[in-house]
Amino acid sequence: MNDIMDSEVVQVVESSFVVPNEPTPREGLWLSPLDLILANRGHTPIVYLYSSSNVAAGDDFFDVARLKEAMAKALVAFYPLAGRLGVDDDGRAEITCNGEGALFVVAQADLTVDDLKDDFSPSPELRRLFVPRVETTSVILAIQVTFLKCGGVVLGTALHHVAIDAFSAIHFIQTWSAFSKHGDRATIELPWHDRTLLRARSPPTVHPDALTKFYPKATFSYPPGPIAIQAFVISKDQVASLKRLSGGTSTFCAMSALVWQCTCIARRLPSDSEARLNFPVSVRRRMSPPLPIRYFGNSTLRMGVTGAVRDIASEALASVAGRIKGAIDRMDDELVRSAIDYYETMAMAETDSRPVKGTLPETDLQIISWLGMPLYDADFGWGKPWVMLRAESIRGGLVYLMNDGPADDAGVRVLMCMEAANIKELERLLYEKL
Template identity: 60%
Template sequence: MGEVQEVESCFVSPSEETPRKGLWLSPLDMVIANRGHTPTVYFFRRDADAADDFFDVSRLKEAMAKALVAFYPLAGRLRLEGDHGRPDIDCNAEGALFVVARSELTVDAFSDLKPSPELRRLFVPRLEPSTIVLGIQVTFLGCGGVALGTVLHHSAIDALSAFHFFQTWSAFCRDGDAAVVELPCHDRTLIRARSPPIVHPDAHSMFSLKLSLSESSSPITTKFFPISDDQLAALKKMCGGASTFGAVSALVWQCMCVARELPLHAQTRVSFPVNIRRRVNPPLPDRYFGNALVIAYAATTVKDVVSGTLAATAALIKGTLGRLDSEMLQSVIDYNEMAGVSNKPAKGNLPDTELRMICWVGMPVYDADFGWGKPQVMSRAESVRGGFVYMMDGTENGGGGVRVLMSMEAVKMGLFEKLLYAKFA
């Protein structure tokens, strides 16, 4: 592993008996069973007065074992052919992978955090076999700090569910048996297709039902763009009082179209995952554990995006969100049930005319306090698909605002950056 030396590898199983069964996957889980694992990394700085037990490994393992009692699917194994011929999670309590490593690298070396294959190689555990649902790597750094790398299979959970697990694990580590735990809901039949499935005629005009990826002839790079609180307030004002998501998405969409020099007559679209927990009828439990996301999109011509106002573009995105009623969402569930699992690996980049905006703003990203302080920074460890954009809160110590992680052609990134910040000049 180059600059990182693995010193221990084991599996952590639930500390108590858990259900042994095949966990049925909903259509929203099943359709992304080929997406693989999502890698993230947290960096924790060790203060001068930190306790001697800073990130004590035995304490971390004990807390994880307690958390896995409630979150038992994460200790199981993904099966692409379950009991009924469809993917499921074999809840067999075999455990989550837990790796301990050491390195002379420092937290400061990653102050300008940039997701990359190298970052993933260093700090995220490699899963063998790939059917493991959860893997953790704790790397003790030369400065005394810690890099906590995580990898979770996307068919098991979405980001909201993932952060729920990390909140619980860190609470057990920090507070012991006094930790307040909100139990997850594992009833995935709450997201079930109708019989027979029915797809509304308008579904194709509102939802990105298939992921179209292709290889790019130009190298793809990623970069973070911080937007301060003051800049965000100015941007939202430009967008007629739009939400943070709507305003930032409108700006990124416009800058992307200009930077890529797209033809004015071309159709362009921005797609985005939408949390349906509160949007379906009846609503899902807030702590529903699984994938409760559908991919909606707004589309128009490049000319409308680059020549129109940011307020109009933000209003287009808001209008799409406003049309997502329970009937339309059920149509997407039904469609995904019929589509099943794609045999085509989810690799490559989106078309030049398309963006995928993934919003982690407001999520408890920095709640992973294991008893030694909150992380200094957290991010995806790798993001190499062109056209994918992650929007998240500013760093814990960064004074608010948002960070935009853009993945696009390296030759276009410089112009994109100039266009982005020109709006705040």
């Protein structure tokens, strides 16, 4: 696919801003410490691929006017996405809710769904062609609708991570698509914008054991060699078998244990070195009282597990999965509050908002789970997407877990970004153990 995409040029047809269709609050939206710690992550690039093959011939597939009208309605409730990044009087980053709108780009590409679907995987080319390029400090939300010559569509989204996490991003996409599909008959759930629910305590108090349970800061460096990206698909039956091998634990714990163990072996790490695994965990239901279900903002905390490479590589999968589950089970209100207090002081000391570059050390792995999320709830009236994925992943040591399609019997897709020299051995080990 990359050869095809490199030789083709996407032509931008239109670029405009979509603003809320009703008056919205004009205010500075305070950002929590869990938001600020992600200020240098920039925009998250996501792409959805749609085929028109199952749509009636008379339908106006992905009508731009209809999409814009629906977005204008959705932005009334999700008004921070129509704002801009700013700074308050104390020098703290905020979202300036000014109603200036989200960027909406329309483009055409001399490509077909068949050209893309056989190898529709993250790459710099995929992002360059189908996701709007916007400055880190500019708009919060940018959209690109690219029409393919076969009638298919690629929808690319760029949402700034300082504003929202995956839960909130999906909430917006669900609302926008519902307005497009159902118009004013759409049933929506309003977002909760009060982020002071995640305000640090006064004075900040970090529990003595807290720093051993979460990872406040990741270390990045430039890799000694090339980085490769590959998706591994694990069938529903293979996942069920893996969960049995892992002691009947969750899909996340079982998959993470398998990937961590195989990565340690594939990387040929010294047996006495310390392997580190970290992963974001939602705090929404782990606080007392819990956050509102439709809390709109960042609400994850990065937990960590460590172990000697010899142990992680040789233990039964059930034991490795138990380590991961144990870390998740330890997350309670006190740990969350301690992390918020710590992040508040760290975020205030951090002045560089430029995106962090580089890869994680070979001893480290970060697994981000989108498992169980309604990733495919993006039916704008013309059916669900054929596939949804991150457009680009260039940081070695990062893994994404997601359901491999909208069907109930979909397996799990493991999107791995790691050293090119080790990725084939990882693939062999993964499937050997299934």
